[in-house]
Amino acid sequence: xxxxxxxxxxxxxxxxxxxxxxxxxxxxxxxxxxxxxxxxxxxxxxxxxxxxxxxxxxxxxxxxxxxxxxxxxxxxxxxxxxxxxxxxxxxxxxxxxxxxxxxxxxxxxxxxxxxxxxxxxxxxxxxxxxxxxxxxxxxxxxxxxxxxxxxxxxxxxxxxxxx
Amino acid sequence: xxxxxxxxxxxxxxxxxxxxxxxxxxxxxxxxxxxxxxxxxxxxxxxxxxxxxxxxxxxxxxxxxxxxxxxxxxxxxxxxxxxxxxxxxxxxxxxxxxxxxxxxxxxxxxxxxxxxxxxxxxxxxxxxxxxxxxxxxxxxxxxxxxxxxxxxxxxxxxxxxxxxxxxxxxxxxxxxxxxxxxxxxxxxxxxxxxxxxxxxxxxxxxx
Ligand code: SF4
Ligand code: SF4
Ligand SMILES: [Zn+2]
Ligand SMILES: [Zn+2]
Numbered sequence: 274x275x276x277x278x279x280x281x282x283x284x285x286x287x288x289x290x291x292x293x294x295x296x297x298x299x300x301x302x303x304x305x306x307x308x309x310x311x312x313x314x315x316x317x318x319x320x321x322x323x324x325x326x327x328x329x330x331x332x333x334x335x336x337x338x339x340x341x342x343x344x345x346x347x348x349x350x351x352x353x354x355x356x357x358x359x360x361x362x363x364x365x366x367x368x369x370x371x372x373x374x375x376x377x378x379x380x381x382x383x384x385x386x387x388x389x390x391x392x393x394x395x396x397x398x399x400x401x402x403x404x405x406x407x408x409x410x411x412x413x414x415x416x417x418x419x420x421x422x423x424x425x426x427x428x429x430x431x432x433x434x435x436x
Numbered sequence: 437x438x439x440x441x442x443x444x445x446x447x448x449x450x451x452x453x454x455x456x457x458x459x460x461x462x463x464x465x466x467x468x469x470x471x472x473x474x475x476x477x478x479x480x481x482x483x484x485x486x487x488x489x490x491x492x493x494x495x496x497x498x499x500x501x502x503x504x505x506x507x508x509x510x511x512x513x514x515x516x517x518x519x520x521x522x523x524x525x526x527x528x529x530x531x532x533x534x535x536x537x538x539x540x541x542x543x544x545x546x547x548x549x550x551x552x553x554x555x556x557x558x559x560x561x562x563x564x565x566x567x568x569x570x571x572x573x574x575x576x577x578x579x580x581x582x583x584x585x586x587x588x589x590x591x592x593x594x595x596x597x598x599x600x601x602x603x604x605x606x607x608x609x610x611x612x613x614x615x616x617x618x619x620x621x622x623x624x625x626x627x628x629x630x631x632x633x634x635x636x637x638x639x640x641x642x643x
Binding site: 274279306330338340341343344346347348349350351352353354355356357358359360361362363364365368370372373375376377378379380382383384385386387388389390391392393394395397398399400405408409412417418420421422425426428429432433436 | 440442477479499500501502503504506507508510511512513514515516519520521523524527528530531534535538539540541542543544545546548549552553556560561563564566567568570571573575576578579580582583586587590593594597601602604605610611612613614615616617618619640642
């Protein structure tokens with residue numbers, strides 16, 4: 274399987290062992306993002322990194338797991354309820370009572386995170402999956418309003434199909 | 437089906453060789469670099485060439501609300517971010533924001549929000565669990581469990597707000613786990629998220 278190294282900038286402590294072991298200089302860049310053109314996927318940097326900041330990722334990911342129709346439909350009901358919760362919390366986040374406003378702000382964020390996680394398990398896990406690309410295509414064909422960012426959706430479809 | 441040497445990239449083609457890869461002796465090695473049999477990976481591209489196969493028929497999104505679509509796309513943006521694809525992340529976020537702008541505002545008070553959370557806890561989580569158990573979908577079970585626990589904490593924070601009002605946050609801050617959405621009131625974020633077990637630095641303070 275073809276692999277490439279990727280670096281988590283949040284974990285990288287700039288100890289620089291990866292710079293010493295990389296045979297191609299791919300890990301030494303001005304923006305700290307490993308140069309995918311130069312990386313041969315040898316994995317030396319990931320093994321040497323004392324901070325566990327480098328992961329080896331397959332260039333092509335496996336297909337997304339199949340999802341059961343019943344699971345999707347139940348999870349979508351939950352998804353709708355969570356985003357309704359988010360909408361209510363959004364309204365309350367500008368309440369005159371600052372304590373309620375703050376609690377509501379937290380609930381708005383919490384509901385979005387939960388909704389995203391449920392969406393992921395309801396079949397939208399991988400950005401480059403057939404389902405995600407299919408959803409984008411469907412929206413390009415039937416844009417909900419004239420303001421739909423069609424050009425961005427098309428650019429996204431092209432990029433995802435390359436992955 | 438083909439298998440690829442993870443060391444040197446040598447391709448073992450079952451058809452051309454006439455012997456299934458699995459039938460090769462365990463001490464068989466890569467003819468090019470000598471790597472062990474276990475170092476070979478099945479070539480996923482050959483195994484499943486049609487991307488469209490995953491998930492089969494694509495479901496129409498029309499029955500989803502704009503805000504649900506916004507959450508689907510912000511989730512896909514996170515997926516792109518985790519894979520270090522900032523451009524794709526930004527494009528997904530643009531579409532997510534577009535759907536958020538289409539989402540109607542909800543007129544409500546704190547009691548309405550509390551009732552909605554309580555009614556979810558009384559029904560839909562159970563239904564999700566049943567469907568996920570039946571399909572042996574542990575990913576769905578995991579997400580449903582986290583969301584249910586987070587809903588319980590949200591419900592309890594709302595109950596406490598009803599009882600204590602402004603005193604709820606006296607000398608305290610509100611923190612949200614950026615992974616699972618766990619809500620915490622206190623003087624500092626918990627060392628470990630009680631729901632998803634991530635460390636304190638994964639919590640955001642609401643300001
Ligand atoms: S070895 Fe790890 S911590 Fe050190 S610079 Fe490289 S990625 Fe960062
Ligand atoms: S995997 Fe090998 S080539 Fe790629 S960055 Fe790491 S050390 Fe360099
Ligand atoms: Zn507890
Ligand atoms: Zn958490």
